[in-house]
Amino acid sequence: MDTTLLEVLVYQRDHHIDGNVYKACQCDFAYNSNHIEGSTLTHDQTVQIFDRAVFSGTAKVDDIVETRNHFSAFDQMLDSWDAPLDTDYLCGLHRTLKEGTSDAGNPMMAVGSFKRLSNVIGGAASDVETAAPTDVPGLVDALVCAYEDQASHTFDDIVRFHWGFERIHPFSDGNGRVGRLVMFKECLRAGLTPFIITEDLRGYYLRGLREYERTPGYLTDTCGFAQDRFEEGYMPLAREFASEMRAIGMDGSHDDGERKGRRRGGIHR
Secondary structure: OOOHHHHHHHHHHHOOOOOOHHHHHHHHHHHHHHHHOOOOOOHHHHHHHHHHOOOOOOOOHHHHHHHHHHHHHHHHHHHOOOOOOOHHHHHHHHHHHHOOOHHHHOHHHOOOOOOOOOOEEOOOOOOEEOOOHHHHHHHHHHHHHHHHOOOOOOHHHHHHHHHHHHHHOOOOOOHHHHHHHHHHHHHHHHOOOOOOOOHHHHHHHHHHHHHOOOOOHHHHHHHHHHHHHHHHHOHHHHHHHHHHHHHOOOOOOOOHHHHHHHOOOOOOO
16 A cells, blocks of 8 residues: 555654645645635635744634644544544544534534534535435444445545535534545545645536436546646655655655556546
8 A cells, every 4th residue: 555645744744844745735625625615714824824823814713713623633634544434533523623613612513413403515405405414323324334344445435435425414514624534534545646626626526416426427527636636736745755755764665656556546537
């Protein structure tokens, strides 16, 4: 299994390496995932919060808190990259993302627990209906059990799990951000190149979620395009850094042939 990216991310985090792939992943992931959900922070403000925990300009308090929380959730994901998925894991990520927000003080929003009220994907009554609150525990359990029963996971499996999770929409808020963090984690776990759904892909991504049952290729292709971008934009930095790690005698060498063969589990589009 290729763990080059994981090793580089963890090393750069733990050794406070600035201006490389860990910081880029943190800031780009938090900015885009939050912006897809309506955050008003700019990318520059997101970077400022990451660097100094302060920023210039104005923004909603919850946007600031959720940005800092996303940084924490990303680290939580890195530290548990090989953990099996279960209800506790999903709820733990949700709790980290929403801690300290206005939702956290509202029992109806059930931060860190499953939703108490019905909701939809996309925020409009005409959009995709999701699972009833009473059905959520059983549906999530069935989803993760079916996924974990597989001996290994391909790119398609991870995208399909994401659709299943978003179709249930188990939390009152934050479902998309939890789901996209889980996709990143599961790509690391499977030895595949992970990806970040960027704001410019939002329309394609939401269409993919809505149309998955009829045309799964919409979502698969959108995630695949994001994966190609990640491969081109982030992986050269990670491989260069890993090469320098090897040059000074650190463990973490991986064969390039294995890496290329595992990128998308042999999936072609």
